[in-house]
Amino acid sequence: MFVSSSLLTLFFIMLIASGISGLVFLHPRVPLSFVRIHIGILALPPLVSLVILANRSVGGTLGPWHLDSLAWLMAFFVLAIGLIIQRFSIRYLMGDRSYRKYFPLFTFTTGAASIAWLSGDLRLMVICWGATLVGLTLLIRLNSAWQVAGEAAKVSGRLFLLSWFSLFVAMIWLFQVTGQWQLSLALTHDSLAQLEVWERTGIQLLIVLAVIIPAAQWPFQRWLIESIVAPTPVSAIMHAGLVNAGGIILARFSPLFNGGIASIILLLIAGISVLIGTGISLVQVDYKRQLVGSTIGQMGFMLIQCALGAYIAAIIHLILHGLFKATLFLQAGSAVRSHKISSRAHEGTSYLWIIAGWILSLVIGVSFWLTAPGEGYRFISALILGWSLSVSWTQLVAFGEGRLGRIVGLTCLGGAALVYFIIHHLFYEWLHTIAFQSVQPPMSAVIIVVSLLLFGSVMGTWIARHRSSVFSAVVYLWLVRLGEAKPKTVESHPDYLKQYLS
Template sequence: MYALVLNVEILMIIFQVKMKPTVASFSFVKIGEVTIVGFLLYINLNDRIFIKEVSRVSMSVLLILFLITLLLAMISGLIFLSASIPTQYIKIHMYIIVLPIIVGLIGLFTVNNPIIIGPFTLDKLAWLMGSFILILGFIIQKFCVRYLLGDKNYRQYFPLFTLITVFASVAWLSGDLRLMVLSWGATLLCLTLLIRVNRFWKVPHEAAKISAKLFIVGWLSLVIAVLLLFVSTGHWYIDAVAVDYSHLSFGLKLIIDLFIVFAVIIPAAQFPFQSWLIESVAAPTPVSAIMHAGIVNAGGIILTRFSPVFDNPIAITVLLFIASVSVLLGSGISLVHVDYKRQLVGSTMSQMGFMLVQCALGAYSAAIIHLVLHGVFKATLFLQSGSVVGRFNIPTPLTAKQSYSWIVLGRLLAIVIAFAFWFNSDHSAYELISALILAWSLMVSWNQLVAFSKSAMGKVIGIGMIVIVALVYIVTHHFFNYLLNTVHISVTHPPLLSSILSIGIIVFGSILSIWVARHRNSHTFAVLYLWLVKLGEAKSASIESHPNYLKKYL
């Protein structure tokens, strides 16, 4: 009997190693007078199904835990609204909002293939985005515990921060477009309420009104796009929609994709819809941090999820044009303004423009990496913005004439490295733009860290910093590519003329900036400078000469 069991176990191993799980075959082993039929075929054929079911059950349990912890976080935030709850309760709230982060990270590193459970699509991208926004929310709320202490509306900030992160994480886990739209709408609503928390000051009140109007337009655009998809295909899930989407007419596809474009460029503060982000600088710094780090980058996630249906060449061209122009205008705003928060607004506008360019060129994975790194980077800049005030004692760098040889060396290195990057790539339009931006970034970094440094040690440190940043970028890029390799993304490359247009706009802007920098006394420089200053300024209704609302604290 033991010999029989042992032979059966050996047979199982042979079957599992040699037999393809999708091919039906039998094996007969004769031991004495007993013929053992390879009935283990059933186990072998269904082992993958069994594993999938186990994975599905475990992921279902994880999803339930995730939703429960999100609910606990929401309840905890709402409890803090009560004046009868002591202020020290906020420490308990901090522990509670860590729970969904832990569950989300477990889901991120345990899920392999996409699993659909009810209205949720659980894949690496869903867990990554859900965990990312929750981690940002935790860091910002932790910062607010002391930063906002003493504010009359202290108790209102934490529930709204919590609701924003909860609804956003649910939106990115949603496979059902109805749940995604509702959750995204709730996120925008809570963000509007967060901007206008200080109801006694007219500036954030005006900013909230402007933001609300644009948010409604962007959200309704997404609603219309989803409704058109449902009416045309009869499905609410994007994967099911993609199956029948190819049968739709060109005109209907164009309309749907244009609505998707409007749905992503408005929250991304792209030209000419950047006003809401400019007006909102009056909000407290942590509010700006959550906007710039976790809300404006939603366009990259939406386009990635809608990639199976976002394939109309005209809509892609429109997105490329708007995003490319926004890259230049955002960069210009960040250069001419002296207000630190407005500089960050211009930077965000430019960065989100480049993220949308990546999406339009079909580089969705790169866009996801970009939005995550931008979120971490921009949240850090906002939360440490108070330290910028003391940065007035800056040493005088060398002049361009004194650093001429180092500048030339930096440009040559940048061109060689960018060409090597392009030569070893797949020669797509996105890779060409990446090579151009790489060359430009290397030139700027080299000039600031190496060429204009006075001491030899400063130059060595500058070169070392550039090398370290490059290595960190390479490691991070490969890590995220490995993390997202199981996410199904449909790639549609834009028309060649559209790619040339985008590259032309960016190159033109670069050449113009170089020319303007060399002709600062020209009429063109003055006009461009004043126009960019005006473009980055808030409307007069959102400007107050004196913060009269502070009288409430007397």
């Protein structure tokens, strides 16, 4: 069943209405209480997109719009996340000088992102994605009186411009060869057959560059580290709905990628980013920097999934990670940890339970891989599945307090697995009609990335056990420095407030 023009019209009417309400809120004579009306209007576009998804009235092309389930799923996700964060911001940002400006900019940024993913025209997609990056840059520097925010916006803006220009050139190049602006026509087998090998590789590399910059992958992770000066709601929408856009772009252009040099480069960059991001999150004491490091690592794994052709898994990953990371950022103000020493006596823990967990993890991981042993993604997924199950089993079951504690741990582990499989099945139901095309990179490249990740895991374990060694200290300080912002974007005291104190 295809999306009717009336439903599409209704969606855009609601989207325009939310934009107008944001502009109305800018007027100083409009009472601040109007923001709650704005939030109510803002709830309408994601509601319409959810109705379309639930009724499965998706698919087909209508004018410049490519209205498949992926487009509507991402539109709903971005708009819903934006709605939640703006609702949270009503009280959180109260008293900020730019209070009225935040809400229209939030609405503009999420609205432009949703239109970008609904676009079936390459020109419209590039324009809307550029508008999204501009909106994000303006959100970072909205507190223009604070020099630190301005410097962070400059770093982000320059890299965003490089990313957007790279995508722009790739789309122009694709049009010049295929003669098609329509996404569905430009990526057909006949159209892509017109590309020479070097042209295809060039377009692939440009798209990879356009993707890894907003995803904060090495060596372009600097902008995300600098951006922590932005208010927490801005960080939330950045990490939840915009940083992970690379997975959608790669999924859209999957017919272009044939497992060549571009996929291998993406695989290696993402693998290095996983190690760097994980290391930053482990050594930083600042809560937001920990989340930044975690995002770099998670986006690296998402791009590994894309490079291996597991696009549906990457989309599920980016949505679940977005929800999880938005939740962590919105509760950042209450993230004061307790440093009480646990009274749990590990000495009495039965190592038989730990060994049992290792055996179970090995059996499940190998079984999962054997379902499709030739697929590189299955190999990496089996490795991660086995490792995750081993860690979870050790923490929830092996270290459980007595028989009751282990029963509770098993119940939690089984419940989490059940919820995950239900969510996984739901997303597959929505996305199974989309034909993602990809040829996997050579198995040798997959083995190199797996070896890199295993090496990082072993090194992390060794460093944790030999903290007093010189090598551990060098690696620790290197990771700390890597996760620190430049001096221009760090300020021990907000000097811009001095004008109100004098």
